[in-house]
Amino acid sequence: MPARTVVRRSGCPRCRSVLLSRSKRWCALRGSDRDLARITLHPRRAPVPVNPPVSHPIYQTAAWQFADLKQMDAIFGDAVAHGAKYGTIGMPNNLTLEAAISDLEGMEAAVAGNTGMAVIAAALLTELRPGDRVVVSREGFGWTLGLLRDLEQWGIEHVTVDLSSTEELTAALRHGAAMVIAETISNPRLRVPNLPALTDLAHQFGAKVLVDNTFATPYSCQPAAFGADLVVESATKFLAGHADTVIGVLAGAAESVERIRDRMVRLGSIAAPMDSWLALRGMQTxxxxxxxxxxxxxxxxxxxxxxxxxxxxxxxxxxxxxxxxxxxxxxxxxxxxxxxxxxxxxxxxxxxxxxxxxxxxxxxxxxxxxxxxxxxxxxxxxxxxxxxxxxxxxxxxxxxxxxxxxxxxxxxxxxxxxxxxxxx
Ligand SMILES: Cc1ncc(COP(=O)(O)O)c(C=O)c1O
Missing domain, CATH: 3.90.1150.10 (Aspartate Aminotransferase, domain 1)
Structure with missing residues (x-):
């Protein structure tokens, strides 16, 4: 197939393309390909039905079209409601999942990330600064403890305690702490910390409380009701419930969640639409x-x-x-x-x-x-x-x-x- 083309005024006798092959006999692409390409790339889209589908459609798109620069400017400037910017900002499947999670957890807002670890990492990287100290359960999930070890190279320290011991927790908080991390039911020894007492104590010392609610789910517990500032969940597990997707969710006050969301966009850890859809489908039951x-x-x-x-x-x-x-x-x-x-x-x-x-x-x-x-x-x-x-x-x-x-x-x-x- 000739790759190079020349332009001739009269065009191809078959399809009238002005981009002709070197032999000047036919257009660079087969004339029939021109139609096929146009039809397959720009099919006549069926109108969106006036009545809504029962199952929320999957918006499996990486990007969104804008009618013109004015609309693009308005959407990126947040001057219009419900504008979708990109595959990681404003995706309807994520927004629906996030609304459900914030309602289930009884918190102002939520964000969906591509794994449970992604939302935990984003929360820590947003809320903590070099020199900060984290108090975490000695019985904590191994990968969360591993992440805290990784964060030592950025000057974030952590100390492990028995969260069920008020004495140990108080002693750790006295040394200064920006955050306490707890699990509603710990992995794997199924310890249940006294969340109301723990959050009270942490707040007295000015520390935020992040609760991993993966094992309990909002069915058994809403940590926000006991004072948690941030609630994370590996929705990979009971929330989605069918071992067919890996996804994480975080809920909290709108201001914190939006800061964490911004960081997640830049870290590349926002959930994909198909995974949000699978989580929502699983959550129905x-x-x-x-x-x-x-x-x-x-x-x-x-x-x-x-x-x-x-x-x-x-x-x-x-x-x-x-x-x-x-x-x-x-x-x-x-x-x-x-x-x-x-x-x-x-x-x-x-x-x-x-x-x-x-x-x-x-x-x-x-x-x-x-x-x-x-x-x-x-x-x-x-x-x-x-x-x-x-x-x-x-x-x-x-x-x-x-x-x-x-x-x-x-x-x-x-x-x-x-x-x-x-x-x-
Ligand atoms: C308690 C707990 N938190 C967080 C995670 C991490 O979730 P993900 O695998 O979705 O990153 C897990 C995974 O097993 C977990 O058990």
Whole structure:
């Protein structure tokens, strides 16, 4: 195909293109390609129906058209409502998800990021300055602790404490802190800090409180009601609920959320429309999923505690959980769908158990409609030193189960046959 073209006044005899090939006989593209290109690139768009679709359409576009410079100027100058600027600013699927999250969390505004870690990182990079200090749970999610270690190179320090100990928390706050990071239900030991007392204390010392509500979801707890300033959630988990998207959300006061959103736009961590759409689709069933999974989890926790091969069960709904009384106050709608339990602290034992399960798969995630099991020491918390793993009690026999929507009897059958192969 000739690549170079010359211009001739009379044009191509077939399609009248004035851009002719060197041979000057035909236009540079086949005449028929010209029509095909125009039709495929600029199809006659069907009008938007006057009545709305039941399912919110996916705006799978990276960019938006402007009628003219005047409109572009008005939209970029925020002089008109509902103008979309770019694939990361003003995307309708994100805006719909964000409105739902701010309503669910009872906060002024929300922003959707491309992962749970993306919104946590953006919050820290927006709210903290070099020289600031963060107080975080010793039992915190491994990747959040890893991120705080990364931030040390930018002069942001952190100290780990037992958030359930008022003495430890007060001592840490006395040394100065810009932020306290807590999880409503911690990953993976399912500790439940006393959020009302914690936020009160942090605010007395001038620290903001960021709460990771991933395990509880707004179904079980709205941390804002207990004074949290920022609430983050890996919506990858129970919110979206089907293990088919990775996405994060952050809610807070409008002024903070907009500053964090600006930073996220520049860091490149805003959610994509398809992921927001999947999260919203999954959230339609949040209430029924959480209700069922929570009921099943409470049955399974009791059943597991009676099995001779299980040395310990951690479930905030059980009276033997160290934070049960606080959980009764903080987890108003139920104790969640996560259970942790301990087998003999031996890798070979845990390995055989996970291999023998048929229905329950070993997965490095949680919150899906299917029941899954994870081994923190080999996955989420593998970055911890052997000493830190021992301090946190995350030995080789420690397992974390995310309860899904299967029949409780099927789950008991599967667990029973795998436990039956282990000696007590
Ligand atoms: C409690 C908690 N917070 C945050 C995250 C990070 O979420 P994402 O994987 O969406 O980045 C996770 C992931 O497992 C988590 O368990």
């Amino acid at each position: 949040l209430v029924v999923r959480m209700a069922r999974a929570t009921t099943t989890a409470s049955l399974l926790a009791d059943w597991l505690s009676e099995q001779p091969q299980v040395h310990r069960v951690l479930y905030p709904g059980r009276s033997d959980h160290p934070d049960h009384l606080i959980a009764q106050q903080v987890l108003e709608q139920g104790y969640g769908a996560m259970i942790s339990f301990e087998l003999t602290p031996d890798f070979a034992v845990a390995n055989q158990f996970t291999r023998d399960l048929n229905l329950i798969h070993l997965v490095h995630s949680l919150g899906s409609a299917q029941t899954t099991l994870s081994h923190p020491a080999s996955s989420t918390h593998r970055l911890l030193s052997a000493e830190d793993l021992a301090v946190s009690g995350l030995h080789a026999g420690f397992l974390r189960m995310s309860v899904g929507l299967e029949s409780p009897d099927d789950l008991v059958d599967d667990l029973a046959q795998a436990l039956g192969n282990l000696s007590a």
